[in-house]
Amino acid sequence: MTTATPLDSAERIHADHAPVKHLGHWTEATDFDVRARRATVVLDLRSPQISWDEPVTVNLELATAVLTLLLPDAVTVDSWDLAFTGRGRVKDAQPGTGRSRLRLVGAVTDGEIRLRRGGTAQLTAMCSRAYLDDLRRAHRNGALPTVDDPTRKGNH
Template identity: 50%
Template sequence: MAEYTFTPTRHVERFNVDHTVVKRLGHWTTADSFEIRARGGAVVLDLRSAELPADLEIHVDLRRASVKLLLPEETEVDHWDVQWTGRGKVKDAEKGTTLPATRRVRLVGAADNSEIRVLRAGVAAVAAIFTREWLDDARRARKEGRLTNLDDPTRNPYADPHRAA
């Protein structure tokens, strides 16, 4: 009898954005693959959660759109497989970091007059804090007596902030 090997399918999160803004912040998925189709809109993905796999793949199909990726500091971004038409580029201020990469994000697809911004570490936390979602989470956290988790998804929201570790 022939031996078959089972190859698990990838868990894919799909976004279809048409002239609107979609934000996913904090612990929102454990997927390893993302598909973003955006026309005239913006997508903000928080990929700083420790529950995410080490290798992520993002397929993009962008037309006059913007994608903002919030990443941990030690993440390598590979964007050589994105085909650009018109104006646009990947804006990554810290692409020359000296930290060893513990996570890899691979971007593939096509972008027409669009941009992909990569925000890491503290800049990513500030970008998450200046959102309506963070304000709502801060209000809920105060009522529940816990810390917020949208600014730092790796932190335990129920830890005592005044106790020394």
């Protein structure tokens, strides 16, 4: 089995028998180190604060886990350096055709990677506790929510 080498400057996400969700504007990183065991991880990479000038890299070590990535429409996904053991696959219903690239590297054992773009990504973000909290904050402040669409400005 191929194991992923952790990236030194990467945003680290660890999930062990628990769900982890990072939605909206949560990072500016372009390298991610995701380790999950019997867990569900949702990462929102649609923020305009994330630079897609260079390929964004997600270094994975998944064991019986599901990773859902919320992506901008035009991102092309490269999963060539991803090793699967047991059952597992990358589910991409709407492949991107743009110049921006997402590299998936590492190892997946009995796991799945789901890629969501456009309206599907928006619905995924809206079905979360973070979105409900964002709606309440926006209503209190007279602003607009941003968890469902991070490219939207938060104020009127």
